[in-house]
Amino acid sequence: MSAGRPPVDDLWYKDAIVYELHVKAFQDGDGDGVGDFRGLTGRLDYLQDLGVDCVWLLPFYPSPLRDDGYDISDYCNVSPLYGTMADFEAFLGEAHRRGIRVITDLVVNHTSDQHAWFQEARRDPASPKRAYYVWSPDDRKHRDARIIFVDTEKSNWAWDPEAGAYYWHRFFSHQPDLNYDNPEVEQAMLDAMRFWLDKGLDGFRCDAVPYLFEREGTSCENLPETHAFLKRLRAQVDARYRGRVLLAEANQWPRDVRPYFGDGDECHMAFHFPLMPRMFMAVHRADRRPITDMFLHTPPIPETCQWCLFLRNHDELTLEMCTDPERDYMYYAYAQDTRMKLNVGIRRRLAPLLDNDQGKLRLLHGLLFSFPGTPIIYYGDEIGMGDNIHLGDRAGVRTPMQWTADRNAGFSTAEP
Numbered sequence: 128m129s130a131g132r133p134p135v136d137d138l139w140y141k142d143a144i145v146y147e148l149h150v151k152a153f154q155d156g157d158g159d160g161v162g163d164f165r166g167l168t169g170r171l172d173y174l175q176d177l178g179v180d181c182v183w184l185l186p187f188y189p190s191p192l193r194d195d196g197y198d199i200s201d202y203c204n205v206s207p208l209y210g211t212m213a214d215f216e217a218f219l220g221e222a223h224r225r226g227i228r229v230i231t232d233l234v235v236n237h238t239s240d241q242h243a244w245f246q247e248a249r250r251d252p253a254s255p256k257r258a259y260y261v262w263s264p265d266d267r268k269h270r271d272a273r274i275i276f277v278d279t280e281k282s283n284w285a286w287d288p289e290a291g292a293y294y295w296h297r298f299f300s301h302q303p304d305l306n307y308d309n310p311e312v313e314q315a316m317l318d319a320m321r322f323w324l325d326k327g328l329d330g331f332r333c334d335a336v337p338y339l340f341e342r343e344g345t346s347c348e349n350l351p352e353t354h355a356f357l358k359r360l361r362a363q364v365d366a367r368y369r370g371r372v373l374l375a376e377a378n379q380w381p382r383d384v385r386p387y388f389g390d391g392d393e394c395h396m397a398f399h400f401p402l403m404p405r406m407f408m409a410v411h412r413a414d415r416r417p418i419t420d421m422f423l424h425t426p427p428i429p430e431t432c433q434w435c436l437f438l439r440n441h442d443e444l445t446l447e448m449c450t451d452p453e454r455d456y457m458y459y460a461y462a463q464d465t466r467m468k469l470n471v472g473i474r475r476r477l478a479p480l481l482d483n484d485q486g487k488l489r490l491l492h493g494l495l496f497s498f499p500g501t502p503i504i505y506y507g508d509e510i511g512m513g514d515n516i517h518l519g520d521r522a523g524v525r526t527p528m529q530w531t532a533d534r535n536a537g538f539s540t541a542e543p
Contacts, residue, residue, distance in 0.1 A: 132223050135370040141433050143180035148506035150187045150209045152527050155539035164214035175225045184231040191241045198239035202319035233331035237302040249290040258309045261295035272347040278470050297338045307339045330372035337377050357393040381425045391429035399434045401448040411460045434500035443472030466516045476524050478511035
């Protein structure tokens with residue numbers, strides 16, 4: 128466990144400012160052109176001066192990087208691109224010494240197809256790892272489940288010629304979903320969680336939690352079995368790791384997110400996805416009603432729980448929880464160039480979305496910090512950083528942090 132942990136405070140997350148960053152895009156510490164833990168450690172004083180209470184790291188695990196690290200090939204290691212385990216531990220210790228907590232993504236729904244579990248599963252039908260994933264001889268099951276990545280995927284099933292069967296995936300086809308009906312999968316994920324908590328990590332953003340189970344005749348989202356699993360996960364955290372948190376990524380309507388808090392015995396926090404686009408709607412219309420109407424649709428939550436609020440993050444500005452007219456309005460107002468659109472959303476950073484209007488930027492940040500909930504700042508938004516819509520997929524909003532006006536913007540000493 129890392130030295131110098133912040134004092135135990137079971138409710139620290141209710142009064143925190145969270146700063147989201149990508150290790151590979153924050154600071155290059157060894158001059159190879161890729162951000163790493165050594166570089167990030169060297170910038171901790173900046174984060175402390177900014178008033179950050181908690182850093183949220185995007186995935187830093189070994190990965191083929193077909194989905195920028197959300198395709199994990201090893202849950203219990205550090206990608207060599209970002210340094211060593213010792214580098215991570217040194218970073219965590221220095222963050223804690225400054226009173227800064229650290230959480231990271233726990234991608235619970237799926238792995239990379241390059242993960243050793245999936246490689247063994249596809250090679251050997253008799254292997255225990257075969258049951259780590261969801262297989263079918265055809266692609267006709269679970270027809271009521273929506274396709275999330277509508278720009279790239281035509282089905283939630285993908286044929287694997289080596290296995291001679293279809294496997295289930297809710298996201299990219301190279302990210303097979305784990306089979307949580309298998310107790311060994313649940314245990315493996317609990318083991319991964321404990322591995323990092325034992326090192327002193329302060330919690331996890333639980334990625335894509337609504338999709339963990341599949342049941343015929345349902346949307347395969349928000350199922351009772353998911354909540355039973357989260358209760359077991361939370362019980363493990365509470366029993367051994369006081370002061371750690373679980374943050375649910377559930378892009379759903381508030382009434383559907385409410386169960387992810389349970390009775391204060393599931394996730395400590397959850398994102399309020401539908402509020403975010405309506406803040407942009409309200410600013411563009413100069414009309415408070417999109418915001419106030421959303422609060423009318425937001426149910427009470429347990430006293431120990433908290434909504435997480437944000438303006439932008441590492442993904443597209445999602446419009447999944449908007450009506451068709453609302454979505455059309457957002458595209459008209461903020462994404463008239465078709466290159467700005469991705470899946471059901473807008474792939475732009477905050478400042479470019481608002482045409483670098485300082486008044487609107489201050490207004491939205493004022494709203495973010497005044498609403499009930501924990502605010503999350505996306506790296507670079509504090510300086511009005513731009514984006515690059517010419518880069519593919521979500522890479523345009525994950526470009527290197529701009530520290531100076533020098534070549535490479537102070538991010539790296541590497542030769543271009």
